[in-house]
Every structure is written in C-alpha cells, then in structure tokens.
Amino acid sequence: MGNLVEYHWNQALMTSDKSLKEFMAVSQARAEEALDARLPGETRMPERLHQAMRYSALGGGKRLRPLLTYATGIALDIPLEALDGPASAVEMIHVYSLIHDDLPAMDDDSLRRGKPTCHIAFDEATAILAGDGLQALAFHVLATDPTMKVSADQRMAMVECLATASGSYGMVGGQAIDLHSVGKQLDLPALENMHIRKTGALIRASVRLAAIAQPAGNDPLIEQLDHYAQCIGLSFQIKDDILDEESDTQTLGKTQGKDRDNNKPNYPTLLGMAGAKEKAQDMHEAALDSLKAFGPEADLLRQLSQFIIDRKN
Numbered sequence: 001m002g003n004l005v006e007y008h009w010n011q012a013l014m015t016s017d018k019s020l021k022e023f024m025a026v027s028q029a030r031a032e033e034a035l036d037a038r039l040p041g042e043t044r045m046p047e048r049l050h051q052a053m054r055y056s057a058l059g060g061g062k063r064l065r066p067l068l069t070y071a072t073g074i075a076l077d078i079p080l081e082a083l084d085g086p087a088s089a090v091e092m093i094h095v096y097s098l099i100h101d102d103l104p105a106m107d108d109d110s111l112r113r114g115k116p117t118c119h120i121a122f123d124e125a126t127a128i129l130a131g132d133g134l135q136a137l138a139f140h141v142l143a144t145d146p147t148m149k150v151s152a153d154q155r156m157a158m159v160e161c162l163a164t165a166s167g168s169y170g171m172v173g174g175q176a177i178d179l180h181s182v183g184k185q186l187d188l189p190a191l192e193n194m195h196i197r198k199t200g201a202l203i204r205a206s207v208r209l210a211a212i213a214q215p216a217g218n219d220p221l222i223e224q225l226d227h228y229a230q231c232i233g234l235s236f237q238i239k240d241d242i243l244d245e246e247s248d249t250q251t252l253g254k255t256q257g258k259d260r261d262n263n264k265p266n267y268p269t270l271l272g273m274a275g276a277k278e279k280a281q282d283m284h285e286a287a288l289d290s291l292k293a294f295g296p297e298a299d300l301l302r303q304l305s306q307f308i309i310d311r312k313n
Helices: 017-038 049-057 066-074 081-103 124-144 150-165 173-179 188-212 219-246 266-288 296-310
Strands: none
Touching: 017 081, 017 296, 049 066, 049 081, 049 124, 049 188, 066 081, 066 188, 066 219, 066 296, 081 124, 081 150, 081 188, 081 219, 124 150, 150 173, 150 188, 150 296, 173 188, 188 219, 188 266, 219 266
16 A cells, blocks of 8 residues: 555554544545545546546545444454455445435535535536446446455455445435435434435445455354444434534535435434434444454444544534
8 A cells, every 4th residue: 555554553552542543544544545546547538527536536534434444354353455445445435425415416515525516516417427437436446456365255245245235225225215205204213224224334334345355254243243333324324413403514514404404304303412412322332332242453443433423524
C-alpha cells in the first residue's frame, strides 16, 4: 500500500482511546489509497464519467465500512493488504448508493460529505452513470483484484455476499421500502426491517467480507461477528435519525432535517428522542455482548461500536 506501513497492535495500545483514533486515521488513509489505485484515472475515456466516479468516491466520508473490514481482519489475524480489495469494493457500493440516493427522483439533496452532490457538480445523467460504474467496478475488484490472496471459492462467496447485501433483499430493497413509506407511520418491527436492509445489510457485508478472507473459517465466530454487525447497523441508523434532528448542516456535511422535511418515518418520531437514544445504547450493548468470545484482538470493533453512537456526523 504505497508508503503506508502495516499497522501492528499490542494489548496495551488496543485498550486506549488513542488506538481508535490512530486506527481510523491510518485505515481511512489506507482506504483512500486503495480506492484511488482501483478507480479509473480521470483522464481515461470517458473522462467526465471517470471524473464523477472519483469526485464522489475520494476525499471525504468516515469510511466506516472499510474501517469495519480492516478491524474485523485484525480480530481474525488477517493481513490488512489482503483486505484492501474487499474494503474498496464495499465502499464503492456505498458511494454508488449515496449518489443515487441524492438524485431528484430519490431524496433530491444538494450536499453530501460537505460538498455538492454528484448530480449538482456534474449533471443528473452523469451521476446515474457514475453510480452504475462504481457498482460494476466493486464486483470487478472482488473477482479479479490480484492483492486478494484467496481461493476462487472465497472470491465467489465474497461476490455473493456483496450482491445479496446490495440488491433487492438488502440495500436496494430497503431504499424501496423507505420511498414507499414516506408519509406513513411504521411500527417498530417494520422500521427495523427497513433499516436492516437499507443501512444494515452493507454494514454486515463489511464485516463478513473480512471473515470470508480467513484461510480457514470458524463458523461460530463468524456468526457472532455477523450478529455484532447487525446490531451496529441498527445503532448507526438510529444515530443518523437522532443527528438529523439534533445536529446542523455544517456538522453533518449533508442537509439537516431532510428526513423530517420529507415526512419519512424515523426512530425519534416513533420512540421519542429519549427512547431513540436508549435504543441505540441497547444495540451497542448487544454488539459488545456478541464479541464475548473474543479477547483484546476485537477491541477495535468494540470501540467502533461506541464511536457509532457517540459520533457527531
């Protein structure tokens, strides 16, 4: 990974708050470099399309999904260079979803990650194609990336994992339910079902892609990691709903109050603000409980769960 050195952890470092900040900084830089290396160059034809793909994918965002892939790799003792491909692929799918979510036909937003959305910076047609291009490139990476020292069966399992998480049973299906629910009052199970798909499926895939990269799988541990990912997927969405009410546009890097303005169902509306915060804390504690079989090698996953419910944007 260029001039980025491999990150090594010891037990003392992993138990400190400083370790999470250092891990996030190094892994965000690593993910940025991995994306840059795998995206088409902006001068390669068709130039405008490739410029739009790079504009949306590079230079911003928390990179939570790659962070989860790398942190899971550390918990399972997988070399991080083996995870650059999966981390890039899951982030490409996430960015494609953001481009399409922001379109006039969807959420019609003009700000993302503190800068104009793709269809504002370029045009609507180019934004649609940029999202399409990123989606296809994600699967190309999983299928062919030479840095992934995995078997053909493992590559196929990764493709299946990301396809399921991205499609009508996962993220796209959740977005369809979300659009259909505008102006409607959902009960808690229906709201959770929507977000398990829309937000949670790709977060689960971020963890599972790393687990699939193990030379020899440990099914009980993989299932516990999957439950952890389910829990943080919900806590992430609950916190998003809270921030949409309590934060501001400059801090969020996207339009504050958009869900309320669009009359979308959310956790504060259904549970009240105090109830939503309690629900997020409950999901965090359930996530930690899922990691009981792990020692300090999973401390970064534990700290990322805490980060999700403490974050400001």
